[in-house]
Every structure is written in C-alpha cells, then in structure tokens.
Amino acid sequence: MNIQLDIAQTVGLAAVFLVIGEYIKNRVAILARYFIPSPIIGGLVFSLIALIGYQTGTFTFEFNDDIRHFLLMAFFTTIGFSASFELLKKGGVAVALFLGCAVGLIVLQNILGVSLAMLLDANPLLGLAAGSVSMTGGHGTSGAFGPLLEKAGAVGALPAAIAASTWGLVMGCVIGGPLGKRLMRKYSISGPEPHRRHRRQHEGKEAPAKTVTETTQVEDGGFDMPVYAVVLLCVAIGIGSVIIDFLAHYKIVLPEYLGSMLIAAAIRNIIDWRRYRLPEKEFETIGNVSLAFFLVLSLMVMKLWQLAEVAGPLLLILIAQTVLMFFFATYVTFKVMGKDYDAVVMSAGHCGFGMGATPNAMANMQAFTEDNGPSRKAFFVIPLVGSLFIDFFNAVIITGFLKVLS
Numbered sequence: 001m002n003i004q005l006d007i008a009q010t011v012g013l014a015a016v017f018l019v020i021g022e023y024i025k026n027r028v029a030i031l032a033r034y035f036i037p038s039p040i041i042g043g044l045v046f047s048l049i050a051l052i053g054y055q056t057g058t059f060t061f062e063f064n065d066d067i068r069h070f071l072l073m074a075f076f077t078t079i080g081f082s083a084s085f086e087l088l089k090k091g092g093v094a095v096a097l098f099l100g101c102a103v104g105l106i107v108l109q110n111i112l113g114v115s116l117a118m119l120l121d122a123n124p125l126l127g128l129a130a131g132s133v134s135m136t137g138g139h140g141t142s143g144a145f146g147p148l149l150e151k152a153g154a155v156g157a158l159p160a161a162i163a164a165s166t167w168g169l170v171m172g173c174v175i176g177g178p179l180g181k182r183l184m185r186k187y188s189i190s191g192p193e194p195h196r197r198h199r200r201q202h203e204g205k206e207a208p209a210k211t212v213t214e215t216t217q218v219e220d221g222g223f224d225m226p227v228y229a230v231v232l233l234c235v236a237i238g239i240g241s242v243i244i245d246f247l248a249h250y251k252i253v254l255p256e257y258l259g260s261m262l263i264a265a266a267i268r269n270i271i272d273w274r275r276y277r278l279p280e281k282e283f284e285t286i287g288n289v290s291l292a293f294f295l296v297l298s299l300m301v302m303k304l305w306q307l308a309e310v311a312g313p314l315l316l317i318l319i320a321q322t323v324l325m326f327f328f329a330t331y332v333t334f335k336v337m338g339k340d341y342d343a344v345v346m347s348a349g350h351c352g353f354g355m356g357a358t359p360n361a362m363a364n365m366q367a368f369t370e371d372n373g374p375s376r377k378a379f380f381v382i383p384l385v386g387s388l389f390i391d392f393f394n395a396v397i398i399t400g401f402l403k404v405l406s
Contacts (some may be wrong), residue, residue, distance in 0.1 A: 002062060019042070037292075043302070054305060078286055079262065080265040081265070091380075092383070098381050100336070102136065102353070102393075103397070105132075114127035123154045130164045134167075135321055138169070138170050139169075142161035146298060156307055160161045160314050173351075228282070230282075236263045261308075358386030
C-alpha cells in the first residue's frame, strides 16, 4: 500500500514526530547529554517505521516535497543574515584566528573524506557527506546537504551524513577533555586558580563562566519586528532566486540556496553599516523552526535500507576524521591560539565544535574549566564563531566541493 500525503498532511505528520522526538529526548538522558536534536530523533523513529513497511512489503509513504524545498531556502537565508563582518572585526584577532582554524579544518575534513572515499572505491560525494557536512556542520548541515548530495548521485548520502553527525557528536565529547589534559601536561600549563575556583563552585559561591554576545542597535522606529524579519527574509529569497535563474541562463549552475544566503549577508552588513536594527531574535526563531521541520521531513523521507550499502567505507572515513580532529586541535588550534591555558580550553572546545556543534564545544569547555579554572577568552571566541560565522563559511566551502565533484 502506497500512502500519499499532500502538503498539509506532510507538515502535520512532521509536527507530530517533532513532538515525539522531543518527548523521547526528555526521557532518555544519553540523548540530551550528547545534544542529539529532537527533529533527528523524531525523524529517525518515523524512518524506522518506514523501514519496517518497506522490508515487510506492507506500506510505503510518498510526501509532498515543496515545503521542504522552501524550508531549506529559509534556513540558509537566516544563516546569511548572521554573517556580520562588523562583529567579526569587534571580536578582535582571537576571533579571526579561531575562524581561520575552523575554516582550515573544514577544508581538510572534505579533502580527507573525498580522498578516502575514492581510495575505498566509493562515491566521492559520500566522503563529502562524512566531511565537513557532518563533522563541522552537524545534523543541521547534514539534513540540508544530504538531499543535495543524493540528487547529485550519492545514493544513501543523507542517512550516511546523519549517522556521521551522530558519531561526531559523541566522539567530539569523548576526545576533548583528554586532549586538553594532554596539552597541559606536555607543555606544563596550569590553569588560573583551579583549586580555589573549584572549591568556590562546589560551595555555591561562584557560577560557571558565561558569555553574552551583544550588538549595538538603534531604536526600531516602531517596526513590527516579526513582520520586518519576514519581509527581509522574503526579499533575500526572491532576489537570490532571480540571480540564480539569471546565472543558469548563462550555463552557470549554482545551488538555489546560495543566492539568497549571499543576498542576506549583503543586507545584514548594510544594516550594520547604517546602524539600523536587525531582528536577530526573529531570524533565530525562523531559522530554528525552518531547520527543525526541514530535518524531521528529511529523515521521514530517508531510506534507511540504503545506509547498508555505504556502512563499511563510512566507518573507516569517520575513524580517520576523529584522528584528524585530535591532531588538528593539538598541533594547529593550540599553537595558533597562543599555546597558553586559553588555547588549551579552545582546543578542547574545538573537538566538540569541529565534530558536531557549538553546544558540544561549550560542554567540553564547561567540564574542563570546572576542574582547571575559567577561560573568558575561550567562552567568548568559540560561541561567537560558532553562532555567527562558521555555518556561512562551511556552506560556501561545501558548495565549492560539490560543484567540483558533481
């Protein structure tokens, strides 16, 4: 039996499994500990149901895909609105240096993934799925680029990218702390007042270090900010799509999301220059909602039976990516960031950041600084790069690799 769903039914079913994913996450501690997103959990539950139907020959599903396409455009456009070069400049040299490290790792992750895939006689695009798409990108970028990789010919790229993202979330937390300890021993680095700080926290006299990223904004002039955000989003999507269609007319084929993302970045920096107010919270909400529904829909259409075809090469690539992350954080991130205690904390954080998500980096650094002392620099730099810049640069670099490999 083939169950066909229209756009309203597709969105409604996605909402149900989004709630199911949140319910499961709140009741399974290990899922929350490793920051597994609720849409991934809910989508995987549905894909397992679809797998049972496929294997038994009893039922299959067919969805309306138009809404998923629009959600992808909306998500990448909100990423474009986060690319503020004014904030990059305000962050100082440390932000630029860490961003450089993060971008360098992205390139190496993709080169390693693609090269190993070719050596293992697998589709090079599978290596891209197990590269920065899933490592630095995490589940969000995997869900966004997985379908594009499959469309380019990489069978099973979406489930492979999702599986790789989950590997990265776990391994990024596993290697971060030991790497930081190893660096402190090797270079005889001691943290600032580690024992007194630990005692104060234990006695409840001091809270863990926090970071707040602030931007200078003018008065909104009476704007209805949610409407303002939607208007800017739609304008960026509209102009971006026109540019992509224009380039396609001259045989220059680019991903549809790239135009709107770049237009959004341009609008963001014009707004910063003119000192207008940017609806950042509204963009964050739109991006979160778009990504959540896009992810759960992407996993609902995922064909898990295709993952078996690429499981062997994928595992070898992921082991290699873990080794790369360990040595990159040890010999590049640590040295570029100054070879001091702050650099140790950022190196431990980069393991979570470079193999999954910014929350993983924060968890790594939180656990490490509780025993060894605070690092205000690390807690400022990594969230700033992770929340405002890395997704933008990662998307552009992945697009370049995808263009070359397709």
